[in-house]
Amino acid sequence: MTRPARNAKLKSARMAAGYHTQQAFAEALGVGVRQVRRWESDNPPWPHPDLQQRLTHLTGQDMEALGFTIPPGRDHPAAQRHYAAVAPPRSAGSHLPAVPSQSTAPMQPASVATDYANVTRSHRSMYWSVAPATLHPAVIAHADLGCALLPETAGQTRRDVAAALAETWLLAGRIEFFDLREPDDAGATLLRALQAAGEADDSLMGSAILAHTAFIPGWAGEHETAAERMVAARTYARRGPASAEFLAWLDAVEAECETRCGNTRTALHLIRHAEDALAAGSEHLTPVWMDWFNPVRLAAFKGHTQLKAGHLPQARATLLNALDRMSATEDKQRTVIYGDLAAVEAAAGQPEEACRYACLALDQLQTTWYATGLDRIREVRRALAPHHHDQCVRDLDDRLYGWATTVSALAR
Incomplete structure (x- = not known):
């Protein structure tokens, strides 16, 4: 049954x-x-404000009738029903609140957009050092606040809030995909980010979000879907206009997807194109929120693709050069580069050197958790299976399956 x-x-x-x-x-x-599935479980979590209206719209029932328990301090269902009755309907498929009439909510001053964006900016900075399990709930709560503010703003203030909200949802999606390895959740979150970018009419933000959505099928080996999303991302970038750095990043994203799908020759061509774009430069400025890419990051992309292509000496040289050029704040990327260097040495038949780099990656993970980095180390350990009796591999296992690492991995 x-x-x-x-x-x-x-x-x-x-x-x-x-x-x-x-x-x-x-x-x-x-x-x-x-x-x-979570909503249909024993203890369904309270949905985000933007989804509450969607749920009630699709089912014709209020949240209480749908089996949700209202958390302390939340609006009573009667208030929700009143809002649904007086608020203008949203366009089909939209998950952002509509602008209500003046009688249903006070209009916020223009300064609210600056205040909201300041917190968004702080979260952006904290991403590089604060543990993802700690930062993610704060980012989601900030997104909830943005959704609540949108109906209380209009004109340029609404567009500014929407722009900061799009960045907030994008950050949440990045944490879910790269740090927590929850691609399903990331996909839904990035859709909300795209809708907020549309509300702000921010084409470059839309392009960045679409490129991030390409990572999801790309990492799963779904080439056609990833390629379609990259076409969309490039289309939005043309409306920007986009800087050389932004366009180079799009090349790098597509190269990563092609690499994951086994097309390393195409990927290397894209990376050369990205290098040429960075060398040529452009008159357009890179958005301040695009803090996840630079020439060193491009080199890291290149080293990974060279590794997958079997170009081991080139991959080793590229990755070591990237490691030397990294700033002190790039802890997450350092973990990935250590993992790729370990993979190079494992493929070259150097298990001791592979284990040394893998242990350096584990040291870095203890400072800054990054699920993508742990994935790299696990790939290396699988490649070292023929050497599982070697003492260096056993020592790596002791580190990889120590209490702290094992608990952290399972908790995420």
Whole structure:
């Protein structure tokens, strides 16, 4: 027998609305199916404000009737029903709040956009040092605040809040994908980021978000989907206009996707194009929020692709050069480069050197957690399987499966 949904109220409302599968309901809401499973669990989490209206719109019932328990301090369902009754309808597929009438919410002063963006900027800076499990809830809460502020703003203030909200959702999506390895959640979050960028009419932000969505199918080896998303990202970038650094990053993203799909020759061509773009430069400025890319990061992309292409001497030289040029604040990228250097040595038949670099990566992870970095180390350990009796590999296992590392990995 099929196990009944534990939140039977939501399942019944979903079925009555014509969504006979969780997948269909998730697609209508613009979230991952994993999120719907959470809502239909024993203890469903309280949805973000923008999704509450969508849920009630699709099912015709308020949150309480859908089996959700209102957290302390939240609005009563009667207030939600009043808002739904007086607020203008949103466009199909939108997950951002509509602008309400003056009688339903006070209009915020223009300064609220600056205040909101200041917090967004702080979160951007903290990403490089604060543990993802600590930062992510704060970023999500800030996004909730932005969604709540949008209906209380208009004109340029609304566009400015939406721009900062798009960056906030993008940061949340980056944490979910790169730091926590939750691609389904990241996909849903990046969709919200794209909608906020549309509200702000920020084409470059839209391009950056679309390029990040390409990582998800790219890492899964889904070439066609990744390629389509990169076409969209480049289309938005042309409306920017985009700086040389921004266009080089798009090349690097596409190169990473091509590498993951086994097309290393195409990837190396894209990286050469990116290097040429950086060398030529441009008159356009790079957005201040694009702090995740520079020539050293491009070199790291290149070294990884050379590794996957089997060009081991070139990969070693590229990665060592990138390591020497890295700034002291780039801890997460340093973990990835150590992992790739370990992979180079493992492929070259040098297990001791491979283990040395892998242990350096583990040392870095203890300072700044990065799930993508741990993935690299695990790949190296699999490559070292023929040497599992060597003392250096056993020592690596003791580090890799120590209490702290194991608990951290399982917790994430």
